[in-house]
Amino acid sequence: MAHDIRIVTEAELRGALSLDLSTVDVIEAAFEALAGGTVVMPPILSMELEAANGEVDVKTAYIPGFDGFAIKVSPGFFDNPKLGLPSLNGLMILFSAKTGLVEAVFLDNGYLTDLRTAAAGAVAARHLAPAEVETAGVIGTGVQARLQMQAAHLVRPFERLLVHGRNPDHAKACAEDLKDALGIAVEVCSAEEVAARSQLVVTTTPAKEPVLTADMLHPGLHVTAMGSDQSGKNEIEPQALTAADLYVCDRVSQCEVSGELEAARAAGLMQDTPPELGDIIAGKATGRTGPEQVTICDLTGTGAQDTAIASHVIKLLGDAGTVIQA
Amino acid sequence: MAHDIRIVTEAELRGALSLDLSTVDVIEAAFEALAGGTVVMPPILSMELEAANGEVDVKTAYIPGFDGFAIKVSPGFFDNPKLGLPSLNGLMILFSAKTGLVEAVFLDNGYLTDLRTAAAGAVAARHLAPAEVETAGVIGTGVQARLQMQAAHLVRPFERLLVHGRNPDHAKACAEDLKDALGIAVEVCSAEEVAARSQLVVTTTPAKEPVLTADMLHPGLHVTAMGSDQSGKNEIEPQALTAADLYVCDRVSQCEVSGELEAARAAGLMQDTPPELGDIIAGKATGRTGPEQVTICDLTGTGAQDTAIASHVIKLLGDAGTVIQA
Structure with a gap:
């Protein structure tokens, strides 16, 4: 039976939704819902296409x-x-939760994922970073390095930003973009210096060897690690997880197979079940209890964020998109 | 980076592809590829939406x-x-295996799934049913009951067809449709009679209690069970699987969690690993060895069939569809 399906392009989505506090609030609500125990979130479907050096996640x-x-x-x-193409792509499909009918196809090339991932970083900063963040830092120089710092600045309006990347040209370009975007002082420096001088650090790399080690932690530091999303990736040294006062997962079942918890567990550390970000938002687990604590939040990316951002953007689209009767 | 994506509706897909021998051959090739050991096919992503009496599979x-x-x-x-809506819906997305870019979105409402599922039934009949099938039977009266019989008739042009359904009106309607479609004699009768008089039987039900029991088997019978696709469904009595000379899975890893093998294993039967349909097509396992054997094929539906039908239909579409730059 034919029904209307709205097809929306990346350009149309960009016109309707950007990274702002309302987006952060939407993603925060999704995390809080995860703590309620009634969300249904199956394990990620993941397929590797070795011949093409590719992978796909659902x-x-x-x-x-x-x-x-x-x-x-x-x-x-x-x-x-x-080939002159971006590595990451994709689309999102929104279904009716009542009938299962396709309502919209968002041909976003990963834009909605970028936003909901950055917004999760802001949610983590809002609930776990010290109340006062004067200096923030980012290790990594890609799209998420930029978006994570813009998102964090919404909830912790820091005055200085430090950028580290393995490639100095990329670090410089990232620093310049963020200086323009935020209108604050931005410096390029070593990873050690980023950690030492910041109260809030986000790691945004695909590293397989830690870029942030236990000896880089200091009182009053919050770290959000958002780069690891596949088995074998590891941004934070396992010893740093145990050295921190608090280690928090977006979803424990995901972090133990594709986040920082994987390497820690493999090293025989962190055998207990850590709290989830949603538990802290919902008041079911204790978050940061003082300005001198060291906290780490591990973000692997959840389907709940995808459902939340897709449900949000559909309300903002107005007449945008192409309606197809299918 | 914007690129062209073709959006194709169910009506456009129906105009381009129907159930014929070329479709059967395409699905047969997918099964054969599965036997090669190089296909990557992750476990099915499955989510239940209990509140809406719904489920979704990827x-x-x-x-x-x-x-x-x-x-x-x-x-x-x-x-x-x-609500006056069909239970089953959905869509298929075709990606480039080289770049991961979305190439086409098939808003098929399950049409391509219907075809590739019916074609798999024909592949099973071609490789496992006796060479001579005079009478075929179907237990079930839905869309797949009709399509499975049309598909089977392509490879085993039987002269008589028997239909059984729990609801006599549905059985009568199904029989009349198949009489029109195939131009042969069609009768409605009991499940016992369907089995007793047929050389080829397909079960197409969502049954949780067997509709075909061991005592209904007889020499020279082939049964294809295609209804079970979720844990808890069971069309064939576990004892029938052991009583048969040969039991074949489309994919063992799927049949043991969502096919007929699940109930058999739970009953302590069928502890060995059965052959897969692709192994038999590829000559890596032995199929039917004589006209008097009893064979059973368990179809749960594979992602390989989806990739095959999507890759096939894109070549047949001509200019059909709406191209969107996204």
Whole structure:
């Protein structure tokens, strides 16, 4: 039976939604819902295409009370830059949670994922970073390095920003972009200096060897590690997780297979079940208890965020998109 | 970076592809590829939406040598008929296997799934049914009951067809449709009679209690069970699997969690690893060895079939569809 399906392009989505506090609030609500125990979020479907140096992930979640649920497909093909194409792409599909009918297809090339991932960083900063953040830092120089710092600045309006990247040219370009975007002082420096001088650090790398080690922690530091999203990736030294006063997962079941918890568990550390970010938002677990604590938040990316951002953007689209009767 | 994505509706897909021998051959090739050991086919992502009496499955597979891979989303919302909507819906997305870019979105409402599922039944009949099938039977009266019999008739042009359904009106309607479609004699009768008089039987039900029991088997019978696709469904009595000379899975890892093998294993039977349909097509396992054997094939539906049908239909579309630059 034919029904209307709205097809929306990346340009149309960019016109409707940007990274602002309302986006952060939407993602915060998704994390809080995760703590309620009624969200249905199956394990990520993941497929490797070795011959093409590619992988594809599929995420979804049903959040009770939401009219729809999203299914998000994220391909990552790492030889694409040689062809002049971005590595990351994908789309999101919004379904009715009542009938299962397709309501909209968001041909976003990963834009909604970028936003909901950055917004999760802001949620982590809001609930775990010290109340006063004068200096923030980022280790990594890609799209998420930029977006994470813009998102964090919404909830912790820091005055100085430090950038570290393995490639000095990339670090410089990232620093310049962020200086323009935020209108604050931005410096390029070593990873050690980023950590030493910041109260809030976000790691945004695909590292397989830690870029932040236990000896770089200091009182009053919050770290959000958002780069690891596949088995074998590891941004934070396992000893740093035990050295911190508090280590928090977006979803424990994901962090132990594709986040920082994987390497820590493999090293025989962190055998207990850590709290989840949603538990802290909902007041079911204790967050930071003082300005001198060291906290770490591990973000692997959840289907609940995808359902939340897709359900949010559909309300902001107005007449944008192409309606197809299918 | 914007690129062209083709959006194709169910009506456009129906105009381009129907159930014929070329479709059967395409699906047979996908099964054969599965036997090669190089296909990447992750476990099905499955999410239950209990509040809406719904579920959604996501399937995919990468078949080496294919230019693209499909991701197929199949929602089933079983209260939909009360709203005048079909229970099953969904869409398929075709990605480049080289870059991961979205190439096409098939808004097929399950049409391509219907075809590739029926074609798999024909592949099973071609390789496992006796060479001579005079009478075929179907237990079940839905869309697949009709399509499975049409598909089977392509490879075993039987002269008589028997239909059984729990609801006599549905059985009568199904029989009349198949009489029109195939131009042969069709009768409605009991499940026992369907089995007793047929050389080829297909079960197409969502049964949780067996509709075909061991005492209904007889020499020279082939049974294809295609209804079970979720844990807890069971069309064939476990003892029938052991009583048969040969039991074949489309994919063992799926059949043991969502096919007929699940109930058999739970009953302590069928502890060995059965052969897969692709192994028999590829000559790596022995199929039927004589006209008097009893064979059973268990179809749960594979992502490889989805990738195959999506890769096939894209070549047949001509200019059909709406191209969107996204």
